[in-house]
Amino acid sequence: AQSVTQLGSHVSVSEGALVLLRCNYSSSVPPYLFWYVQYPNQGLQLLLKYTTGATLVKGINGFEAEFKKSETSFHLTKPSAHMSDAAEYFCAVINPNTGNQFYFGTGTSLTVIP
Amino acid sequence: GAGVSQSPRYKVAKRGQDVALRCDPISGHVSLFWYQQALGQGPEFLTYFQNEAQLDKSGLPSDRFFAERPEGSVSTLKIQRTQQEDSAVYLCASSTDIGNQPQHFGDGTRLSIL
Numbered sequence: 001a002q003s004v005t006q007l008g009s010h011v012s013v014s015e016g017a018l019v020l021l022r023c024n025y026s027s028s029v030p031p032y033l034f035w036y037v038q039y040p041n042q043g044l045q046l047l048l049k050y051t052t053g054a055t056l057v058k059g060i061n062g063f064e065a066e067f068k069k070s071e072t073s074f075h076l077t078k079p080s081a082h083m084s085d086a087a088e089y090f091c092a093v094i095n096p097n098t099g100n101q102f103y104f105g106t107g108t109s110l111t112v113i114p
Numbered sequence: 115g116a117g118v119s120q121s122p123r124y125k126v127a128k129r130g131q132d133v134a135l136r137c138d139p140i141s142g143h144v145s146l147f148w149y150q151q152a153l154g155q156g157p158e159f160l161t162y163f164q165n166e167a168q169l170d171k172s173g174l175p176s177d178r179f180f181a182e183r184p185e186g187s188v189s190t191l192k193i194q195r196t197q198q199e200d201s202a203v204y205l206c207a208s209s210t211d212i213g214n215q216p217q218h219f220g221d222g223t224r225l226s227i228l
Contacts, residue, residue: 004156034216043118043205043219044157090156100170101147102217104156 002027002093006105014113019078021108023065023091026072031093033074034102035065038088047089050074051096061085086112116140118220120206126226127196135191135223139208146189147217148181149205157205163189193225201227 007022025031032051036044048059055067061084065076074091088109092102119138127133139146145164149157150173159173165186174181178196183189193200203224207217 009154036219041221041224043221044207045219046216049216092156100145100162101159101173102149102157104158106154106156 002031002095002103004091004093004103004105006089006091006108008108009106010109010111012111012113013081015083016080019063019076019081019085019110021076021089021091021110023074023076023105024072025074025091025093027093027095029095029097030069032096033065033067034092034094035059035063035074035076036090036092036104038090038107040087044090047076081110081112083112083114086110118206118208118218120204120220120223122223123221124224124226126228128228129196129198131196132192132194133196133225135193135204135225137189137191137206137208137220139187139189139206140218141187143208143210143218144186145209145211145215145217146183147207147209148189148191149207150175151203151205151222153202160191160204196225196227198227201225 003026005024034049035047050067058064091105148160151157161181162170163183178194180192203222205222207219209215209217
């Protein structure tokens with residue numbers, strides 16, 4: 001079974017500061033991992049994904065995430081926050097053997113303070 | 115359009131009424147998924163189609179929920195005898211295949227049951 005835990009339902013950072021959104025997963029098999037962003041009244045947009053290979057994954061809008069198997073983590077980072085980064089962020093895991101559904105975390109709401 | 119299209123964007127219904135939510139996936143996408151997103155929560159899987167075949171409906175919360183995709187493109191999620199707990203955003207996603215392919219999400223239908 002797969003599950004995702006996102007620590008911190010709300011995160012506030014100052015504009016220009018480091019963004020760190022935490023994601024830990026539980027999976028019975030090596031998972032594929034994803035980060036999605038959701039702006040108000042919109043669907044989810046893919047930021048980045050990890051399947052295999054290099055554990056540091058770069059995505060859109062300057063975001064990146066590192067898969068750490070020993071820590072069962074896939075934390076999302078961005079060196080310098082922009083006002084436009086304010087949104088809801090979801091970590092998700094999928095079983096690559098079945099692959100027919102994502103398991104999402106409960107989300108982290110990011111606020112960027114000017 | 116180029117993305118996943120859902121209609122209506124907003125639906126208000128009285129408790130006990132039947133509702134139908136429509137999803138137009140990206141052209142050529144084989145896989146189609148429905149998710150339910152309650153307020154302040156991450157999306158939760160409802161059901162999955164590969165072409166016209168409904169391969170997984172394990173997430174449907176009750177037999178009041180029914181989904182179809184008769185021609186392997188447009189899908190309809192129907193909820194019969196709606197209850198207040200059905201109030202949520204219903205997200206549709208499509209992808210070219212299953213597994214690591216990122217699912218492209220629509221903007222959702224916000225359903226409110228009075």
